[in-house]
Amino acid sequence: MARQIITPKDLEKSASTMASKDAGDATTSVKRAEDSFTDRLLKYIPAEVVATYALVEGIIHQTATEETLHTVYWIVFFLFWAFTPLYLWRIQHVSKALQLAISFLAFFVWVFALGEPFTFLSWYQPIYAAVLLPVFTFAVAMIKPEQ
Numbered sequence: 001m002a003r004q005i006i007t008p009k010d011l012e013k014s015a016s017t018m019a020s021k022d023a024g025d026a027t028t029s030v031k032r033a034e035d036s037f038t039d040r041l042l043k044y045i046p047a048e049v050v051a052t053y054a055l056v057e058g059i060i061h062q063t064a065t066e067e068t069l070h071t072v073y074w075i076v077f078f079l080f081w082a083f084t085p086l087y088l089w090r091i092q093h094v095s096k097a098l099q100l101a102i103s104f105l106a107f108f109v110w111v112f113a114l115g116e117p118f119t120f121l122s123w124y125q126p127i128y129a130a131v132l133l134p135v136f137t138f139a140v141a142m143i144k145p146e147q
Helices: 008-020 039-042 048-064 066-090 098-112 126-140
Strands: none
Touching: 039 098, 039 126, 048 066, 048 098, 066 098, 098 126
16 A cells, blocks of 8 residues: 555546556556545554654663663654654655645654653653544544645
């Protein structure tokens, strides 16, 4: 499954491109449909980045010293957060700015739900993440990029 969300505009562009090609060529007739709510839900979550972050977080937890733990968690979080839209754009070929922005925000929400490095903040409570994660995930899936 390609990561970029397919919208009605994408289908129109694809149809006009297909019409300009040889209609008799069976290799060019690919059926595509607009992404459903579930497709958007899955495509907005940068699962590969979150999973890799969780792996690195586990390694940090096992190897960092008490003196460096706080700093290392925050550095890794910000690196992965910055890396999220870059990965989606360069590797997964997502070009829709709205989708990149939502995925950027989704990474933050998912890491917030995982806890580290936010547990170092005095105001952090796991209940915030327990409520925010499902609400955010399902709410953003209702958004359809129009590009």
